[in-house]
Amino acid sequence: MSNIAKVLSGRQDRGEGVGTNKKAIPFNKQDYQSLKQECLAKGTLFCDPTFPAESDSLGYSELGQQSPKTRGVQWKRPKELCSKPQFIVDGAERTDICQGALGDCWLLAAIASLTLEKEILERVVPHGQSFTENYAGIFHFQFWQYGQWVDVVIDDRLPTRDGKLLFVHSAEGSEFWSALMEKAYAKLNGSYEALSGGWSTEGFEDFTGGIAENYELNKAPPHLFKLMQKALMLGSLLGSSIQITSSRESEAVTSLKLVKGHAYSITGAEEVHSHGRLVQLVRIRNPWGQVEWAGPWSDNSKEWNSVQPEEKAKLVHSAEDGEFWMAYSDFIQHFSKLEICNLTPDTISSEDVSRWNYNQFEGNWKVGSTAGGCRNNPATFCSNPQFVIKLEEEDDDPLDGEDGCTILVGLMQKESRKDKRFGRDLNTIGFTIYKFRGRNNVHLGPDILLRQQSIAGNNTFTNLREVSERFKLPPGEYVIIPSTFEPHRKGSFILRVFAEKEAAASPMDTEISADVKKQYISESDVDPLFKQLFNQIAGNDTEVSVFELQQILDSATSKRTDVKTDGFSMETCRHIISLLDRDGSGKLGLVEFHILWIKIQKYLEVFKKYDTDNSGTMSSHEMRDAVKEAGFQLNNDVLQVIISRYANQQYAIDFDCFVGCLIRLEMLFKMFKTLDKKNSGKIELDILQVMHKCERGLKLLYPLNVVLSFTDVLFCVLQWLCLALS
Numbered sequence: 001m002s003n004i005a006k007v008l009s010g011r012q013d014r015g016e017g018v019g020t021n022k023k024a025i026p027f028n029k030q031d032y033q034s035l036k037q038e039c040l041a042k043g044t045l046f047c048d049p050t051f052p053a054e055s056d057s058l059g060y061s062e063l064g065q066q067s068p069k070t071r072g073v074q075w076k077r078p079k080e081l082c083s084k085p086q087f088i089v090d091g092a093e094r095t096d097i098c099q100g101a102l103g104d105c106w107l108l109a110a111i112a113s114l115t116l117e118k119e120i121l122e123r124v125v126p127h128g129q130s131f132t133e134n135y136a137g138i139f140h141f142q143f144w145q146y147g148q149w150v151d152v153v154i155d156d157r158l159p160t161r162d163g164k165l166l167f168v169h170s171a172e173g174s175e176f177w178s179a180l181m182e183k184a185y186a187k188l189n190g191s192y193e194a195l196s197g198g199w200s201t202e203g204f205e206d207f208t209g210g211i212a213e214n215y216e217l218n219k220a221p222p223h224l225f226k227l228m229q230k231a232l233m234l235g236s237l238l239g240s241s242i243q244i245t246s247s248r249e250s251e252a253v254t255s256l257k258l259v260k261g262h263a264y265s266i267t268g269a270e271e272v273h274s275h276g277r278l279v280q281l282v283r284i285r286n287p288w289g290q291v292e293w294a295g296p297w298s299d300n301s302k303e304w305n306s307v308q309p310e311e312k313a314k315l316v317h318s319a320e321d322g323e324f325w326m327a328y329s330d331f332i333q334h335f336s337k338l339e340i341c342n343l344t345p346d347t348i349s350s351e352d353v354s355r356w357n358y359n360q361f362e363g364n365w366k367v368g369s370t371a372g373g374c375r376n377n378p379a380t381f382c383s384n385p386q387f388v389i390k391l392e393e394e395d396d397d398p399l400d401g402e403d404g405c406t407i408l409v410g411l412m413q414k415e416s417r418k419d420k421r422f423g424r425d426l427n428t429i430g431f432t433i434y435k436f437r438g439r440n441n442v443h444l445g446p447d448i449l450l451r452q453q454s455i456a457g458n459n460t461f462t463n464l465r466e467v468s469e470r471f472k473l474p475p476g477e478y479v480i481i482p483s484t485f486e487p488h489r490k491g492s493f494i495l496r497v498f499a500e501k502e503a504a505a506s507p508m509d510t511e512i513s514a515d516v517k518k519q520y521i522s523e524s525d526v527d528p529l530f531k532q533l534f535n536q537i538a539g540n541d542t543e544v545s546v547f548e549l550q551q552i553l554d555s556a557t558s559k560r561t562d563v564k565t566d567g568f569s570m571e572t573c574r575h576i577i578s579l580l581d582r583d584g585s586g587k588l589g590l591v592e593f594h595i596l597w598i599k600i601q602k603y604l605e606v607f608k609k610y611d612t613d614n615s616g617t618m619s620s621h622e623m624r625d626a627v628k629e630a631g632f633q634l635n636n637d638v639l640q641v642i643i644s645r646y647a648n649q650q651y652a653i654d655f656d657c658f659v660g661c662l663i664r665l666e667m668l669f670k671m672f673k674t675l676d677k678k679n680s681g682k683i684e685l686d687i688l689q690v691m692h693k694c695e696r697g698l699k700l701l702y703p704l705n706v707v708l709s710f711t712d713v714l715f716c717v718l719q720w721l722c723l724a725l726s
Contacts, residue, residue: 046137235348367489434479572663
């Protein structure tokens with residue numbers, strides 16, 4: 001399928017709810033029900049060809065084929081490990097998750113938090129899976145991935161050594177949902193090793209579709225405890241960790257039995273009365289299922305003796321299960337980082353739970369068009385994608401007592417863990433927020449953005465999968481600009497905005513339009529000197545053919561030192577004649593050639609204006625403003641097509657390409673206006689019209705010597721007429 005077809009198909013799918021949790025997309029095009037029924041019909045157990053029970057599925061370096069860590073590993077099904085394996089026993093519990101030989105405690109902490117809310121867990125772990133009824137060795141799980149939910153199918157062959165699971169396992173050994181979920185997540189990310197090292201927020205987000213925020217506890221805001229309480233009441237998932245200064249400290253146990261460099265989950269935040277004062281307490285769980293805090297307010301500590309029995313009964317649970325209470329003051333002193341994952345409105349159905357207002361947008365940084373880099377790059381910064389949000393209602397019960405509109409902004413780049421295998425670095429990303437008041441169907445340029453300071457943004461650009469920040473802003477309209485730190489860095493991203501109150505948000509992009517005025521010139525309007533010159537170059541037939549036009553244009557531009565050109569192509573010259581030829585002769589007469597000359601002079605003025613360094617070429621980032629001055633307003637989709645077609649390897653556009661582009665644009669709008677008989681901004685084509693327009697559109701978009709499939713031919717005009725103008 002062509003890129004154009006994929007875009008149009010994706011838009012239709014999203015309109016039908018495909019990619020939501022209820023209509024998850026089959027990962028690797030593997031449909032769980034079809035595969036299961038096929039295995040049941042054949043009486044065989046499923047073996048997954050896309051994630052085989054082989055060393056490549058384990059990893060590529062630390063868990064690679066030659067690694068001592070993978071020696072003796074055997075892949076076994078649960079029925080080979082115990083007599084009566086079970087998927088889930090009496091509901092999923094935090095004690096079902098014990099870490100194995102993989103450094104994915106961040107993931108296990110996220111899974112443990114997931115078990116606190118049954119409704120959230122069931123979105124990830126679908127019902128009806130077991131080792132008894134209709135067992136076929138196949139299971140499936142659902143994860144959120146970059147804006148959509150995917151359904152991941154696996155077989156139940158798990159890596160073992162000496163008859164025991166190598167990685168995550170349940171405390172009692174016969175419950176396998178957590179081990180199978182870990183395998184599905186490993187498959188999603190390419191291997192088990194790809195899961196080594198990370199932050200709990202990544203797991204939180206992929207299990208919920210929520211948006212994460214991070215707090216450095218040595219800089220904890222005064223209202224953080226209240227924020228934690230509110231987050232837990234909203235069903236948010238919370239995690240924490242203790243920073244290490246060297247690899248030797250990783251998973252080292254302190255004198256008070258806290259584990260450094262280890263991901264914990266936060267499961268509660270309460271206040272109790274002790275000695276006549278309120279004490280703030282935090283409940284924390286170690287995913288190991290053991291090794292608990294030994295300081296104040298730990299299990300059976302003396303501090304509990306000062307708490308009234310009824311309060312104590314609600315909170316105290318004494319067992320070596322990895323879960324414990326500690327004072328909030330100790331928490332911010334001993335732990336380094338707090339992670340909170342705030343949930344999307346559809347995650348929990350209960351009417352008793354408050355919800356965020358949610359907006360999500362997909363975008364791309366394309367080199368030469370929308371990869372503008374941060375504000376340190378004024379020549380390109382304004383070409384980045386832009387998004388507008390309108391805040392009208394202030395928070396009802398502000399945590400800090402100050403009026404305003406609370407929003408969370410998260411910018412996530414795609415495919416971070418899969419690329420680890422290939423040593424690819426993440427982009428350094430961030431975003432800035434500007435106050436704005438005006439039309440939303442425009443793209444803000446340097447005249448606005450570079451003349452004012454941003455009013456907010458993430459603190460630092462970073463090369464993490466996601467950067468996020470919480471803001472409180474006065475009511476008003478704001479523009480969010482996501483970018484890489486350096487310009488010319490390609491990438492795909494998801495921008496998400498949560499707001500406590502209803503907030504309208506949308507891409508800030510230009511409405512496509514053209515203001516190309518028809519020129520009514522008669523032969524008497526033509527200057528005599530121009531007429532004399534025309535007669536000299538037109539020859540005996542007093543018309544300019546496509547071959548003569550090419551010679552004239554090349555001769556005229558070659559004499560100029562202020563513009564660069566590789567020469568006008570025959571293709572461009574044919575389109576010029578097609579646009580201006582009024583009598584159908586296939587040539588340009590005096591009036592037609594005069595109109596062309598006026599156009600060329602106008603295009604030359606625009607080109608020189610935007611050739612800011614006098615190099616004779618125009619930067620591709622200047623194309624938006626240049627074509628606007630020439631009469632065309634284009635959105636990002638169309639600009640990206642233009643730049644990929646006309647810019648050179650240095651993303652510069654010479655004069656002949658600039659003229660060719662504008663001529664084709666004028667032909668496009670002329671074609672569309674002809675078909676739009678009702679002036680509605682929409683057209684309908686039958687299949688013969690589509691094929692005819694595609695043949696013409698093919699010449700607009702591609703060189704004549706490019707071989708295209710039937711699908712490419714069918715969609716090349718739709719890219720302009722349907723996609724760009726939708």
